[in-house]
Amino acid sequence: MHPYCSDYYKPDALAKTYEIPMVPMPNKEDWSAPDDVIAETVYPPRYRRLVGRPRKRRKKNADEKIIVNTNCCRQCGQEGHNRRTCTFFPKEK
Template structure:
């Protein structure tokens, strides 16, 4: 009921002209594209239209074009509009009647009257309307409900999902990606926090070598097991 009322008000207040606004918008777009078309008349309403590197045959009397857009939708294509311009014919005049505001009002012109309250309904001696009989389906019925995509089932039972949580990279610490997709790790570049931790060690031990541990008898030799 409200939808019919809203549609009737649209035609009178918001819509202007004989054509529906969506159809007019498509027609205006085709009119802009018609600037790249060059129509050459052949007689009896037949034209040869050159559109960049392609050419099309248009019959404005039969309302047909080789691109088939005019045939399928009823809205003149860019090639047809270039021919209509040559003949000084307005493109809106060849639109089907179903795209007019008159046909739109005929579709939504009927009023749906509101229904009275249920307590005022007349009781009639008729058969009571019951819901359909439940038919048991074949197979074992499901016992658990269907989970949503963001729900997970852990080994210890249902657990809180990380849906909506921003991930952080373990390698560089930045947000928005993980360690597998980290560009610094793929390029072999140390992240800033690792380079800052490595500077004091390099300064204490130039060359990156650790000092040898000394014993009373001399340096301790490292053993490999």
């Protein structure tokens, strides 16, 4: 039929899979599990994965925290405002 398709994906394989009737087990006591599986204790994860983007790993030095970017006007050179809101020079119309 299709030379590039694996036999596992063909309808015949699906029919063979469910050929044998599956009967659910009535009780938990009827289950058969190996002794090493029964003896093994499963613990929950040690920590939860945080939601969202991870934080930066690098810690900033004390001198890096002091530096703050402030606006500087190109017309008058003063800090705290920009060229658009500068009142030092009157605007020409």
